[in-house]
Every structure is written in C-alpha cells, then in structure tokens.
Amino acid sequence: MALGSSTWRQLLGLLCLCLHWRAISAGYLEDNFPADSIEDASLTTLQLLAKYKYPGEVHTVTTEDQYVLQMHRMPRPRAKPVLLMHGLQDTSSSWIIMGPQSGLGYYLFDAGYDVWMGNVRGNRYSRSHVELNPDLDKIFWSFSWHEIGLYDLPALIDAVLAKTGFKKLSYIGHSQGATSFLVMASIRPEYNEKVHVMQAIAPVVFTAHMRTPLRPVLRTSLNILGENYEVLPHSDLLLRRCMTSEIRLQACLYNMGLLIGKITQETNRTMIPVILGQLPGGSSDRQFKHYLQLHKSKRFCQYDFGRDNRRIYGRSTPPDYALERVTAPVGLYYGGNDYLAAVKDVQRLVKRLPNVVVNYMHPNKEFNHVDILWGINSRHMVHPKFLEVMQLYEAGGPQNATEGGTPSPDVAVASAVDLTDEEQVATEKPPKEASWGSTPSKASQASLVSTGIYKCCAAGDGLEERSLSHSNDGKL
Secondary structure, eight states, X not given: OOOOHHHHHHHHHHHHHHHHHHHHHHHHHHHHSOHHHHHHTTOOHHHHXXXXXXXXXXXXXXXTTOBEXXXXXXXXXXXXXXXXXXXXXXXXXXXXXXXXXXXXXXXXXXXXXXXXXXXXXXXXXXXXXXXXXTTTOGGGGOOOHHHIIIIXXXXXXXXXXXXXXXXXXXXXXXXXXXXXXHHHHHHSGGGGGXXXXXXXXXXXXXXXXXXXXXXXXXXXXXXXXXXXXXXXXSXXXXXXXXXXXXXXXXXXXXXXXXXXXXXXXXXXXXXXXXXXXXXOOOEEHHHHHHHHHHHHHTSOBOOOOGGGHHHHHSSSSOOBOOGGGOOSOEEEEEOTTOSSSOHXXXXXXXXXXXXXXXXXXXXXXXXXXXXXXXXXXXXXXXXXXXXXXXXXXXXXXGGGTSTTSOOOTTEEEOOOOOOOOGGGGGGOOOOOOOOTTOOOOHHHHHHHGGGTOEEEOOOOTTOOEEEEEOOOOOOO
C-alpha cells in the first residue's frame, strides 16, 4: 500500500532527527576527549600493545575442565615472569589501558619483567571451550570465581612456568584476581610454592561491610533471569550511551561511583572513553551471585547451591575456604573509599591469612576500587612499591635483603594488625597509613622480622601464538 506524502515527511523527519542525534553524540565525544583515547576504546589488548610499540603475543591454555583461555604476553625472554590477573567484568587490557605512562603492565615490562596478562573463563578473550558453545550451551556458564581459582589460575601459572623455565613467578591480582588466588592457594596449596609473592589490589574476600547501594538491585535482577547465563558480554554500549553529552556522562560516572566508590579527582578524565570502551568484559551470573552470598553469610566460603548443598558438599552449608593454607607471601593494597573491598573487611582478611607481608591502606582516603590500578598518582605512589616487594621476595625475602638480614631502608616494618574476633569485626579500627620511607629501630627490626609482616613504606604483525594444554589431578 502506497504511503501518503505526510507519512513520508514524518519518516523523513524521524530519520533526520536520528542522524542529528548521532551527530551531536559523536560531536560531544570528539570535541571533549583526545583522539588517542577514542581510538584506544575500541582496540584489543594486542592492538594496544602494537600501537604503543610494545611486543605482544597471544597464548592459549586449556584447563583441566576444558575451558580455553587466552593469555596476552609482553615477552622478555629469560626475564623473571609476573602474572597479572584482572577483576570481575574486566580483561587483560586492564593493565595497559591507561597507556605507557600510567599502565602497570607497561611499568613492569620497562622494569625488566616478562609480563603475562591472563583472561579468565567467560570474558571476551576466553569465551571458548573444547566442546561447549557459549552461545548455545547454558552449562558453559555454570561457574563462579571458585572454578577460576580451582582450574584457571593453576592452568595459567603452569603454562607460564612451562614456557619460561622458571620454577616460580610473581602474581598481582585486582579484585576478583585476588579472590580467585586465595581460592586456589587454599584448595590447591601446592601452588603456594610456585609463587614468590601475591600482591592483591582491592581484594574482595570478606564482604560483610560492602557499601554499594546497588547490591539489592543487582541481587533481584540476577535472580529474575535464572541460572547459568552470560552477564554483560563485551560491547561498546557504555561508550555509546554515556558519551552523548556532559549530563549523560556525569550520570554514568555517578552510577559507577555507587558501585566502586565515589569518583574523585584521582580519575583521569581524558581516559574515560577507554574505560567505557573496554568494559564490560563479560562474565557469568554466578560470579556476581557468589559475592552476594558472601555478603549475606559474612563468610568466605564456596558457592551456596541451596538444597543441593548436601549432595555436593555432604553438608547443609558450603564449606569455608581454608585461608590458613595460603602460605605464599601476600601483600594487600586498598583504599578508604572502596565500596566493594571495605577497610574493615580487608582488616579481617589480614587476621585470617598466615603470611601477610604488606598491609597498605592508601594515604588518600578517597581512593576507590580502581584508583590504585588506574589512578592519576598510582604510577609514582604505588606501582614502584609493587616492584620493590616483588624484587624483595624474588631475592628470597627480607632475610636476604641485606647482609644484616633486615629489609631495605625503603621498607618499613610493622607488626601484624591486632584485630578483634570475626564476631566483633564491626568495632575494628582502620589501619594506620603507611609511613613511606621510615626506618624502625634495630631492636624493632630484630623483633618484627620474625613475624614476616611488613607494611610498605614511604602486538601487531608477527604475533607468536602458543597452545599449551594443562592437566592436574587436584580435586576438591
């Protein structure tokens, strides 16, 4: 049926309005942000490395339960390896999206390390399985960060050590990257011996004091959608929706702040398009649900399957992770404005872990969940401390740091934080801020070195592809 002239005019007007809106949206982004940031928003990890003239490789690893993972490597043959593991809804790009002047991955490579950046099952780079199709088989998504710690991290660690020939590596994990490490080290404690030191940025482990007001909305939304499904697969939706106007951008940042902690001046505004373009990275529903369960139970325990607990665990409630088995040296770095890794919850973790060697709350109490990783001042305030601690424990620990068996002058010694029992965690006081560069008396050093507790002071063409398989008999 032919359309009348008035109808055609209406359709033409609607088309013009849409085109005009797109032009306005594109204009806001291009008029207010650097071209490099806009370009970086759409580049892959390897494309980012190639753009900034850093070497890049992709390595594939198959886990014991047949998930196929990608690792991105900044190769430095014969150099000591470090494995970087991202947080929930993130990817390997997390360590380099701030650029060569601010990205921790670049910093460690320039410091002489062989840098490996992992990707966990279900994110955009590890959305693969030997048999299952993530688009068709719901069972593909039947995992939480428990399986990441049980299968992914051991496979990635073994692959790095097999390729490099080293017996140990250093490990840095952000958020879920710390959670999953503690799962691995408690369930498969033999992996403690393969790690010089694990440094945790904003570790989400105990969550009783999680402050995000979005928690009830998230729980309701996840439950409505059922079980075993993909949550927020990678797309440019955030970039397109948030970068249309200043009002829209501020609304997006406000809501982001409700999740991770208030957005402050520590956020590099010019890099916001990169963050919004790289996120979300993709995950399963169970990864979120497992964290929400921890908040409700006030425990650090395995996934709660409800009525199926007795069949799966032989008991009505899921078992706790045995944190006393985490014998690898652990460093903890966190901020006072973190809505996910609350100070009181990190303090509780300090008490439970047997070998905390760094307990560092950033002196800027407005640091949120991502500021230690992406913040404007992190390159000169925090990243060098990661390097210092890595070098210390790669050399054998503080007992080998100097002839006298004491740490270097740049590391201040501190005793373990004296915390209350778990039932009294609400009354705990926040830890004192680190004293950068202070040196304790010799008597204090002699007394406290034995505790092992320290507080930090003052891609492109020709990419090499490797395929490594992993097999391990470790079980629950």
